[in-house]
Amino acid sequence: MATVLERLKLVGAMGLGAPIIILLMMMMMVVPLPPFILDLFFTFNIAFSLLILLVTVYTLRPLDFAIFPTVLLVATLLRLSLNVASTRVVLLEGHTGPDAAGKVIEAFGEFVIGGNYAVGLVVFIILMIINFAVVTKGAGRVSEVSARFTLDAMPGKQMAIDADLNAGLINQDEAKLRRKEVAQEADFYGSMDGASKFVRGDAVAGIMILFLNVIGGLLVGLLQHQMAFTDALQNYTLLTIGDGLVAQIPSLLLSVAAAMIVTRVGGTNENVGAQFSAQFFNDSRPLALSGGVVGLIGLIPGMPNIAFLLLAGAMGGSAYMIQKRKRRQQEEAERLAEAPKLPAPPEVKELGWDDVQPVDLIGLEVGYRMIPLVDKNQGGQLMAKIKGVRKKLSQDLGFLIPSVHIRDNLDLAPNTYRITLLGVTVGEAEVLPERLMAINPGRVYGTLRGVEGRDPAFGLEAVWIEPAQKDHAQTLGYTVVDPGTVVATHLSHILQSNAHQLFGHQEAQQLLDMLAKTTPKLVEDLCPKTLPLNVIVKVLQNLLAEDVPIRDMRTIAETLADFGPRSQDAAILTTVVRAALGRLIVQRITGTEREIPVMTLDPDLEQLLQKILQGAGQDGAGLEPGLAEQIHKSLEEKTQKLEMEGHPAILLVSSPVRAWLARFVKHTIGSLSVLAYNEIPEDRQVKVVASIGQRG
Template sequence: MATEAATLNLRDIGRNGLGAPILLVMMLAMVIVPLPPIALDMFFTFNITLSLAILMVTVYALRPLDFGVFPTVLLVTTLLRLALNVASTRVVLLNGHTGTGAAGKVIESFGDFVVGGNYAVGLVVFSILVIINFVVVTKGAGRVSEVSARFTLDAMPGKQMAIDADLNAGLITQDDARSRREDVTREADFYGAMDGASKFVRGDAIAGILILFINIIGGLAIGTLQFDMPVADALRNYTLLTIGDGLVAQIPSLVLSSATAIIVTRVSSETKMSDQVMSQLFGNPMVLAVVGGIMGFMGLIPGMPNFAFLTLGVAAGAGAYYTWKRQQQELLPAVQEPVEQEIPTEARDLSWEDVGPVDIIGLEVGYRLIPLVDRSQGGQMMDRIKGVRKKLSQELGFLVQPVHIRDNLELAPNAYRILLMGVPVGEAEIYPDHELAINPGRVFGTLQGIETRDPAFGLEAVWISPAERDNATTLGYTVVDASTVVATHLSELLQSHAHELIGHEEVQQLLDVLAKNAPKLVEDLVPKTLSIGIVLKVLQNLLEERIPVKDMRTIAETLAEAGARSQDPGALTAAVRVSLGRSIVQHINGMGPEIEVITLDPSLEQILQSSIQAISEGGAGIEPGLAERMHQSLAESAQRQEAAGKPAILLVTPAIRAWLARLVRHSIPMLNVLAYNEIPDNKQIKVVANIGTDAPSLGVQAG
């Protein structure tokens, strides 16, 4: 019970943050307050035990970061050892004249038993330990720490980019990326701290040498001058005590230096160091067989220690045979497995595992396009598609799902097909050994080749040989390779179908990311105010009109406020559009202070509003002839704006904006339909066209 109570008290001290201050105060007390020999025995034994424990931790750690506090522990143990040196020096110099047991049993044992009571042998042993520690272990560990710190810091940008690439490719989650970034930062901090901590070990070795000479010279002077001891007795007593003190300090120092060298030379692995040594050093039977043969040959030479060499030769040969036999047994199941699979078995019943999930985004290619997606054959399409996903994810505001690519023998050899939810949304035919010269609208000549149209935008284009690339560029054509054609087509389709790519899982991820910065906002929004399904529908409505959902904080704040008044996704979408008005207008019109817009006559707006209300109540809609003339006038006005290099913007009342946007979304794709309340206050409006009901074309130009 007493032991358990003491353990709990120590845990409470550590938990309250008092452990380190108490330890530092104790080390300071050892420097100032004289310690009795029994206390020195306890502290020196504790120092040796702590050093061995640290060595074992470094041996069994799977990677350096598993013992990330090692630099701090190294500093504390070094200070503890130096404090003990000061305390023992005081005792040796004060009481050394009484005999070799003046500084306690530990120092006496190391000075008497370990070196046989011969101070000359003790000096040699101590010198050898210092040389090993200072010249070999400490110097090598310091150099490895320095180089590791430099290379770790140099590799940080590359590791961060690799993490971002895996995250953008969908190979890891946000949590995995965050954890890996923290590991990279911790690794750089660790090796940087080890670079500095290794200097403490080096300084400790130098201090041990100086303390040795100070103790011997000081002890000899005190013994002969103050206590009138014979020179031989004074030299023997003080030298043995100093040697014992030095060995007690140098052995833990050598252990910690070895631990430092082990941890900075470790390679991160999922196996223990002992398993790595056994598998990598003795895992090749050929190595052991050759070593056994050489040792056996040397054992047969007359005059050599035959028994030792022949014994080790036989042991190495037996180890080689055992290792070879074990490897053969491990390979045997792998060899027999295909044979066992060839035996016909009873047909397995169908299960849900046989029903494969539908790929959200799929790309099917004909057999002649396989080299484009095969990296081993120099294909670049995989990298282009990864770039498309990264670009769209950044623009749209959510992670676009991976593209699953497979070959399809039912397609033409040069054809490809893009699918969403298993349904084809686009297909085209390309020529891998040609390049596509696209006519952007104005060129200064013609090209010989296979005439076609750009699959992404429907522009006139020609497939030409790579040798004609420079000529086509000179004539004003935009020339791209086959992989870029597919990537551009995929990008355009994914952007236009972005609302189909976002689902409940993506919305939950967006909310989880937002919750890290605004937890109360997310808590009040879902599920208190709105369900995740309604939030999903609002985001889908925004993406369908090509409005990114990057500003999730503004969207969530607007939904939390408007959701208390209405649960209708259409009304909520309109409210969010008003909040995002500045970014919507800037995306369409840029930073210009003036916005050129097309408007509807108030009488026409009144007719449309009444017709929409009638449709919602089950009545008749807008008169077909009026709808056709209005649509024609809108198309003409939008084309004039596009020809002038200006964005085509239709400005209407909020009540009819959503209906008109759906009406012209596919027929007049260049026309942007905005509501009056979506225009920021700092923008000036210039009406360039007004659509009324009186003229046949319904179009009246305004200055």
């Protein structure tokens, strides 16, 4: 069988299939065929028609069987050729008996209609009416309307394809494919409109051939073979009706196939059987009601009760199964809806500037065990403490401290927090959320049991104790604070030490705008007439870096407006502004004491530093390492001595060396304040308590 199919495919690939079929049909019309060959061709015709019908049933779209009009024409011509060949045999050999035209025609004449030509004639006429008046006529009308509607819709479909192409919804290749499908659809329905006429003509030809065969057979039997009238009528009528049925049944199958393919609704991915099952048995109510009506009829006396009741039971059972299936599907859908859904994959979109997130000015990252300190719903007070820190620093420094962005970080240890400025880590420590920190301020009267640690803000010794030990720790002289206060104090210390990094052009402009509400002329003369905004920003940053508040913005602005025409060097302007703010600077260090204990440099050492800074610049690169180490050691010793005596540590120097010395001791001797002579107010007295010499 496989070999035969392969040979048939080879014949089709060589382009010989259609010519061979046409030659065979011509031969059947011209060359007499023996009954055995007719049986083969009749059987093939029936099988071919049934194959066409089944292919139509399983076709998803009409265009999937676009060759159907041509196949319909070939099948019609094949059947008519068989009619001509069988008519020849019937007229020539009909007098010999009912098997003269082959076993197939004899079987249809004897078995199908019981050998009764009257019954056969009625059956044949009924088949012709069904084929001609019902199926063929309806299929022809549907083909005609479909062809007209398809042709009318072609311009709109073409415009829709062009619109999708212009909008970028489809590419050029897909547009070509869709245009090709539209053209094929129009050609198909146009061809079906014409092919329906073949089926209609075939039905008319079948009726005419029947009457011609009966009349011709009687004449041949009576005149040529001197048969009795009843014998001639019996033989030729049975043969003719058998021949007609053999041809009419395939014709009916083809008519049904044509009607089915033109009545299909396109755009679905299901064949006729799947569509029928999905749409006909989707709802159980029609089946249930129909089964009820049939069951009631079956209960009427005199009716075939068994048949009706069996059918009613089958319909009711089917309705129950459909309802049960729908209920199970609904329960499954509800279960899936209640089940936790996986997060949808993130949509892949084109990158934009929104994906480049700016760094947080101030960030606080906490481990997962510190989340209760931040969460208000869990009694956390850290948010309120941080807000208080921002408010206090804003009032002390003179500008608004930015908001603190707090978030959890699973990469941190559970009890660890991290403080960042401009995306850079500037502080990190560990706290115990369930305990209190007892800080040793320098003098205590006992020890505590707990976890030893250090205050993250100032590095003081501390112990993490249980809350029940709070009163006892305070009695011993410890400073007891909760974990939230520890974090807030550490944050406050870092923000105060790095305030100059948080101050920028926007903050400077806001300060000037606020000052302009009271002294508009001053601001107008200062910026941008006298100094550009970037120079003002740099001066204010220098003041904040040296722990000088910028609350007195009016004094700062007036000083810059006076000295701005002389120099736009931010370092020189910072020195001038510090002198103008001298009263504020000194008061922050010594309070209201009139006498200020200070340290000074030996005159020779100070002159040496001035020469070095003048030659090498303010970075002090020309200073010998040994001399720098000696100066630092001496300053550290004197500072500790003053602090032990209860005095603030102040180093009083000339203006040219003040800025360098302030940077020199800032990170090593943080408690030492370096002031210039011109920064001391006139109402304060200076008392030199120590002098820093050159060589010990």
